[in-house]
Amino acid sequence: MVSPATITPDLIDRLGGERVPRYTSYPTAPHFTAAVGPAATGRWLGEVEAGEAVSAYLHVPFCAELCLYCGCHTRVVRRYAPVEAYVAALVREIDLVAERVAGRPVLRHLHWGGGTPTMLRGSDMRRLMARLREVFTVAPDIEIAVEIDPRTLTPADVETLAAIGVTRASLGVQSLDPQVQRAIRREQSVAETARAVDWLRFSGIEAVNVDLMIGLPHQSVANVVPTVDHVLALGPDRVAVFGYGHVPWMKPHQRALPETALPGPHERHAQFEAAAARLVRAGYVRIGLDHFAAPDDSLARAAATGALRRNFQGYTTDGTRTLLGFGASAISSLPGGYAQSIADIAAYAEAVARGELPTARGLALTPEDRLRRDVIERLMCDLAVDLDEVCGRHGVSAEAAFAPELARLDAMARLGVVARSGHRIAVPEAMRGLLRSASAVFDARLATGPGRHSTSL
Structure with a gap:
């Protein structure tokens, strides 16, 4: 046919x-079991070779407020004390991992994710980066990426990001339509989004990604396209257009969304294709399922040469076989399989305080x-x-x-x-x-x- x-x-x-599944891994996380624990993770870490190129992910599970569409492991905090204690646990986990790998791996990619990584004080971000530099050999051309909420970003945050060597920032936008924003409890103006981009580029962080969503309550082709146009005016290097995943059985807060206002599959498809057509018309290259990149961006070059990869952070140029996940709920991809840390923040911190790798579950490949x-x-x-x-x-x-x-x-x-x-x-x-x-x-x-x-x- x-x-x-x-x-x-x-x-x-x-x-x-x-x-x-979205296939950021195979087998996917629902198949992880408690049969993989700290002992298996320790063995697999021992298989990381001295001088091997690796990547790392730092999970910061805190936000100033909870967006109703969110599918991440995160929690709202009003005081800094829990965040400060969590940073101490992260430092301890970095040490535990470093004790188990052979020699000093070469860190080539580092992703700060969340939650909202810039919830950390500048001193704590510097502390974590300094510890990573002490236990790993950091590649001179390392890519350091960070996820940002433009609504809470400050000039001091940007100064910190530049100081720790961030090379790429990913800004959450989702939708710039006021009705959609009210429904998902994430009100974010075009002006504050543009201001964040200006601050980042002025500091020398020129690679900027923007994350959008389709399929949110009250979204339509008529309000998705203007959001894309606002984003195009910012000149991002990459744009991701994710389909909202409605999984209230896993994320109970999503039940607060007006389900009757959720677009069906026909409308979701129309929204995505309208956004894609606008981005392609503006010169962006379609990458895989839902990414778009400027022609000179490294992601577009990787796609053109067959070097594009996919891991827990999505589409990437990261070709390493080992991804070290640090933090509560973080997932590591190791030579022997996958290992996911305890999701509960307090239990995670208690495990590392005892000197244990905080693996809760995983899967041997x-x-x-x-x-x-x-x-x-x-x-x-x-x-x-x-x-x-x-x-x-x-x-x-x-x-x-x-x-x-x-x-x-x-x-x-x-x-x-x-x-x-x-x-x-x-x-x-x-x-x-x-x-x-x-x-x-x-x-x-x-x-x-x-x-x-x-x-x-």
């Missing part, structure tokens, strides 16, 4: 309501997991995968490994969602919005998994 020029209403009805992970990552990054090439690297036959999947892909090909030529699978440009559904074909754990996910459109 020739692929339709667009995702038709019929395809949206068939596939748009599927609950499938099997050879089949690694094969499927590679296949899904290439599909999510390149919209195409050569199964013979990937299977060859793993020493297996594509026909033997994926016979059931190939039959399912043939059915999807008849709908125009994928194109198959032998063992080469591609998602046509017009079907990009169903990329998660195509990738889910290779997810051997999805049917029996305990987790629930947001809809694919």
